[in-house]
């Protein structure tokens with residue numbers, strides 16, 4: 138390939154453009170695409186650049202795609218969609234990642250050749266250089282539209298503004314920040330202070346937040362499987378907001394507990410780390426169960442892991458009531474956009490009503506499986522009222538034997554009978570919690 142320097146920066150950008158084009162135009166998930174690609178890359182610096190580039194470019198796609206629209210007289214043909222992605226990557230690396238401008242231009246030009254599109258190398262060069270000259274005016278122009286300014290789709294901007302009028306701008310900003318890497322210490326295997334000391338002696342900087350008894354927040358993102366204690370099951374990756382779920386269930390030794398939407402097992406593991414309970418970890422998605430089993434095994438925990446539909450108990454339930462049920466429901470994931478920025482590109486307004494209907498159906502189907510005096514915790518990583526307080530208030534209207542238990546204000550804003558942590562609050566993800574008790 139003549140004219141291409143020996144430039145691993147160009148190769149990483151070409152890889153990023155291939156993958157980003159698939160995320161944006163084919164709708165594949167950023168996380169699964171990245172995991173598959175990163176597994177093939179042996180150089181940790183290349184992996185880190187690929188990850189930072191892909192996540193930033195997905196996060197800011199809506200803003201810099203608008204910039205590209207201003208710079209091209211005609212949109213690029215479908216066969217040049219990797220070039221389209223490469224140009225957005227170039228803008229994002231220059232403007233949002235603060236990378237050296239002319240090195241980015243040179244590497245993107247080489248990347249166009251590596252993508253087998255040498256005829257577009259000149260276009261990449263010209264467009265990126267024009268961006269360098271005119272960026273202030275271009276950004277001022279596109280940012281008059283909130284879709285570009287906040288890099289969120291219009292429907293979601295409207296929805297968040299309607300649901301959280303006073304917090305909307307802060308939510309958009311939090312969604313566009315990188316999330317910290319938070320671990321949950323497996324208290325069956327070690328103490329938090331012990332792990333903190335072990336990390337410190339290996340040069341891994343971490344903090345122990347006061348409001349989360351099992352958490353360590355790492356100063357920098359890293360490959361957790363290389364951290365001391367990972368193979369021995371001393372910790373798992375879990376955001377702080379998710380770590381607040383299990384303590385609400387008030388577990389006691391010997392209880393029968395159902396985790397109705399369990400995969401990949403983050404909260405199942407936390408349940409088992411917290412008390413000696415008999416846990417059924419259920420999930421409808423067979424493909425997610427091997428990972429659930431692996432996670433439990435690494436942590437030294439035992440559950441009955443079952444494939445089944447929570448709304449059709451006849452296939453898997455033995456008829457014995459559960460003392461506690463966790464319904465960590467499928468949702469829009471609108472509270473974890475900072476971790477999965479492609480949600481902004483893939484979710485549609487039309488997805489919300491069907492999700493709310495599934496959430497309501499799951500709650501109704503699970504309620505008869507709860508023992509009298511038992512508790513069901515409803516949780517989502519959504520910040521949309523339609524999936525949270527509306528689901529729960531509809532449920533309470535239909536179930537006279539259900540009452541909501543008060544939740545402490547440290548869990549977030551009052552939202553109906555539940556609590557809502559908004560994204561970025563105390564450094565955590567957006568999360569909703571509602572705790573229901575069944576009459577005796």
Ligand SMILES: C[S@@+](CC[C@H](N)C(=O)[O-])C[C@H]1O[C@@H](n2cnc3c(N)ncnc32)[C@H](O)[C@@H]1O
Nearest residue numbers: 398399400401402403404420421422446447465
């Ligand atoms: C938010 S994720 C659960 C995360 C998990 N609780 C954890 O902490 O690791 C939602 C899960 O619900 C599962 N799910 C969706 N519909 C279901 C159903 N009808 N019955 C059981 N599981 C379901 C999905 O397969 C997905 O794994």
